[in-house]
Amino acid sequence: MSRPPSFKALPKHIAVIMDGNGRWATARGLKRSDGHREGAVAIDKLMDSALSLGLQSVSLYAFSTENWKRPILEIRAIFDLLIEFIDSRLDSIHEKGIQIKHSGSRSKIPKSALASIDKAVAKTSKNRKLIVNFCLNYGSQDEILTAMNRLLEDRKMRGKPLDEKIKSKEFEKYLYTYPLSPVDLLIRTAGEERISNFLLWQIAYAEVYFTDTLWPDFGEVALWEALRSYEKRIRKFGGL
Numbered sequence: 639m640s641r642p643p644s645f646k647a648l649p650k651h652i653a654v655i656m657d658g659n660g661r662w663a664t665a666r667g668l669k670r671s672d673g674h675r676e677g678a679v680a681i682d683k684l685m686d687s688a689l690s691l692g693l694q695s696v697s698l699y700a701f702s703t704e705n706w707k708r709p710i711l712e713i714r715a716i717f718d719l720l721i722e723f724i725d726s727r728l729d730s731i732h733e734k735g736i737q738i739k740h741s742g743s744r745s746k747i748p749k750s751a752l753a754s755i756d757k758a759v760a761k762t763s764k765n766r767k768l769i770v771n772f773c774l775n776y777g778s779q780d781e782i783l784t785a786m787n788r789l790l791e792d793r794k795m796r797g798k799p800l801d802e803k804i805k806s807k808e809f810e811k812y813l814y815t816y817p818l819s820p821v822d823l824l825i826r827t828a829g830e831e832r833i834s835n836f837l838l839w840q841i842a843y844a845e846v847y848f849t850d851t852l853w854p855d856f857g858e859v860a861l862w863e864a865l866r867s868y869e870k871r872i873r874k875f876g877g878l
């Protein structure tokens with residue numbers, strides 16, 4: 639790990655659509671699951687870079703609500719990798735002061751994977767150096783509908799009127815990502831320029847950075863390039 643350069647402005651929260659594992663593997667005559675394995679190594683590097691830069695949160699799109707359409711063997715490989723990732727790195731993640739968070743629906747996630755995530759979330763819950771938010775079985779439309787339904791159920795339980803206007807501060811408490819701050823920088827690798835149902839509420843004023851680099855090749859220097867682009871942006875949040 640080299641020492642990071644200094645930046646005029648750094649994002650507090652970056653979100654990453656980690657695309658291109660399959661293409662990385664195919665280009666090498668490997669299995670798609672080998673691409674995902676190398677993708678997990680890139681997650682390792684990103685966590686260390688984020689720590690040395692002092693970023694607050696990193697959200698990673700690891701499995702979407704639409705990824706269930708993939709072949710069952712690939713789905714299994716991704717969840718097995720997640721379990722292996724957590725089991726082999728949890729102690730070092732904890733020692734580094736990283737907090738693990740899960741955003742997404744718990745339904746359909748294999749029990750063994752849920753157990754690993756829950757263990758990591760519980761063990762690291764008091765860590766404050768960096769939050770790494772694994773978006774697993776995550777879809778933004780599902781998140782928003784689930785949040786709305788939970789909010790209404792809560793109101794019902796507490797005897798609060800259901801037709802009282804909903805304010806954004808109240809609503810946000812029901813999002814999977816709560817209490818993370820809004821996303822400042824959204825990165826998508828592998829050349830595709832779309833959002834794919836990722837953090838639609840949270841990226842309202844995010845800067846967006848697309849790169850052709852495939853996720854397994856996205857190392858420290860690639861992150862610095864994204865941050866160089868970010869520091870040049872003039873963020874106005876609708877103002878002047």
Ligand code: FPP
Binds near residue numbers: 700853
């Ligand atoms: C997108 O690439 C990647 C995914 C859908 C899965 C992301 C998973 C990882 C980065 C590794 C899993 C590890 C952990 C710790 C969860 P793609 O497969 O769509 O690539 P392609 O567009 O080139 O086919």
